[in-house]
Amino acid sequence: MEYLFEKWFALCAYLSVFITAAIVLILIFESWPFFKAVKLSEFFFERQWTPMFSDAKFGIQPLLMGTLMTTLIACVIAVPIGILIAATLSEYVSQKTRQWVKPIIELLAGIPSVIFGYFALLVVTPFLQFFYPDLPGFSLLSAGLTMSFMILPLIVSLSEDAIQAVPGHLREASKALGATTFETIWKVILPSASSGIISACILGVSRAIGETMVVAIAAGQQPNWTLDPTEPAATMTAFMVQVALGDLPHGSIGYQTVFVVGLTLLVITLFFNFLALRFRSRMQRFS
Amino acid sequence: MTRSQKRKVFNFFMKLVGLLSLALALIVLLSLILDLAIRGGGRIDMDFFTSFPSRRAGQAGILSAWVGTLLVMLITAFLTILVGVSAALYLEEYSKQNHPMTKLIELNILNLSAMPSILYGLLALGIFVHYFKLGASLLTAGLTLSLLVLPIVIVSTREALRSLPSNLKEASFALGATRFQTLYYYQLPSAMGGIMTGVILALSRAIGETAPLITIGALTYIAFLPQSIMDPFTVLPIQLFNWLSRPQAEFHVNAAAAGLVLLTLTLALNLIAILIRIRVRKSIKW
Incomplete structure (x- = not known):
């Protein structure tokens, strides 16, 4: 009996390895027929992604550009503000204020992404159109901006943890030498907490890359190779949702492309997760 | 100056x-x-909860959506507790620390927790929907979401177990209890608060997930209630997405109302988790 329970517990623990393996294998397996039919050179260098047209083109670039643009906008806004807020929370405000602000921020981190999609479409876009009337109803800018609100709580919360982990004596030593709080933050705390903060930011980036509903709702549906944030363009995740909303017979070209785009997304996120883990383990070694 | x-x-x-x-x-x-x-x-009243979605925005409601959400959450909670707590027990109590296999599992859990949710949807589409032929059913949705939130439950259960004082565990061993008896009579009951916090947080994440359920092919328009776990379904976030993607402003009001319900549920779950955590911290008097 005991033995059976132990085996069951072990099985559940190994399940996590099976899940990862299954995700990788299923994506490769289902994309295989696609890569047999489409040359890799077309996949990487073609600038059009039109799998449903009669004259189908299979270049991943436009979808990659969409993801890159929204992620870039989100991070350019959320990373500096996030670190600034984390440092403020940890070093400038009183212990008491921090104790009630931090849970609120963690609560905000739990808002479902589809609700942020609502904000993007019905609040942020009209707000931006007020200043820039030519902005279309769907745009990379609006989706990216909304995504920055979404990843901000995550970055603040994780960076603040990293800053809190900096040993107190470093802080005190710096202040004893006459440094102001800002100089202590800038020259002592941020460098010491850098591994943890970088890991927090990479997790934010990885979250933005994989974020689906905001871009599916507010960034637009057409793959569009563009560097202009005011244009609509589909991201990798938005494309997957759009195709999945239609009928997906097993083995059809639509079915295959979803897995191909998924595989691309997997490779990119695995890379960023690996980076975040590297920085995290460095932080643990430090403290 | x-x-x-x-x-x-x-x-x-x-x-x-x-x-x-x-x-x-x-x-x-x-x-x-x-x-x-x-x-x-202003859109929320009794009719909103007791009506099926409709082509007329003013009469549409979220009956099939909230019933679907409730059922999917029940399945997810059951599976997650069963598998997640077990996995945590193994990692914390049975496995050899620093064994390469244990390290591999831990690394995997970290990696899975940062994986985009839509990839879980693709996994489920390939395996549950097409290989096991479960279709876009409540069962498939529950399985998909429980895989998605498994890391949350595993990590919080391990933390709850680790925060228990080890002298009571050793006392139990010294009295001749086996590892399983110690778990069953001392560790699990004492760690229950921490475990429940993790499970509730996991559910608050699962309740808002949209993308993986769209990927497995959940329907966006359902005007009947599911009769078994193999029936098609819709959930609140998908209903919200559906209303949002229509051009008419009246449907956007419905979307806002559905969003408000969803947000309230999410925040309520989070608040319950926080309250349990505070209670657990206060009640510990070893």
Whole structure:
């Protein structure tokens, strides 16, 4: 009996390895027929992604550009503000204020992404159109901006943890030498907490890359190779949702492309997760 | 101004900038929520909860959506507790620390927790829907979401177990209890608060997940209630997405109302988790 329970517990623990393996294998397996039919050179260098047209083109670039643009906008806004807020929370405000602000921020981190999609479409876009009337109803800018609100709580919360982990004596030593709080933050705390903060930011980036509903709702549906944030363009995740909303017979070209785009997304996120883990383990070694 | 005065002024300036960004971020996020409440609040009445979706925005409701959400959450909770707690027990109590296999599992759990949710949807589409032929059913949805939130439950259960004092565990062993008896009679009951916190947080994540359920092929328009776990379904976030993607403004009001319900549920789950955590912390008197 005991033995059976132990085996069951072990099985559940190994399940996590099976899940990862299954995700990788299923994506490769289902994309295989696609890569047999489409040359890799077309996949990487073609600038059009039109799998449903009669004259189908299979270049991943436009979808990659969409993801890159929204992620870039989100991070350019959320990373500096996030670190600034984390440092403020940890070093400038009183212990008491921090104790009630931090849970609120963690609560905000739990808002479902589809609700942020609502904000993007019905609040942020009209707000931006007020200043820039030519902005279309769907745009990379609006989706990216909304995504920055979404990843901000995550970055603040994780960076603040990293800053809190900096040993107190470093802080005190710096202040004893006459440094102001800002100089202590800038020259002592941020460098010491850098591994943890970088890991927090990479997790934010990885979250933005994989974020689906905001871009599916507010960034637009057409793959569009563009560097202009005011244009609509589909991201990798938005494309997957759009195709999945239609009928997906097993083995059809639509079915295959979803897995191909998924595989691309997997490779990119695995890379960023690996980076975040590297920085995290460095932080643990430090403290 | 002397140099030291300049430094102090700059310090003060940066403090101001930091506080302003904090206040601004909170204000922006809270006013977005307020906007949702104002736009959707007026639309919520009894009929909204007891009507099926409709082509006429004024008569549409979320009956099939909230029933679907409730059923999917029940399945997810059952599976997650069963598998997640077991996995945590193994990692914390049975496995050899620093064994390469244990390290591999831990690395995997970290990696899985940062995986985009839509990839879980693709996994489920390939395996549950097409290989096991479960279709776009409640069961498939429950399985998919429980895989998605498994890391949350595993990590919080392990933390709950680790925070128990080890002397009571050793006392139990010394009295001749086996590892399983110790788990069953001492560790699990004592760690229950921490475990429940993790499970509730996991559910609050699962309740808002949209993308993986769209990927497995959940329907967006359902005017009947599921009769078995193999029936097709819809959930609140998908209903919200469906209303949002229509051009008419009346449907956007419905979307706001559905969003308000969803947000309330999510925040309520989070609050319950926080309250349990505070209670657990207070009740510990070893």
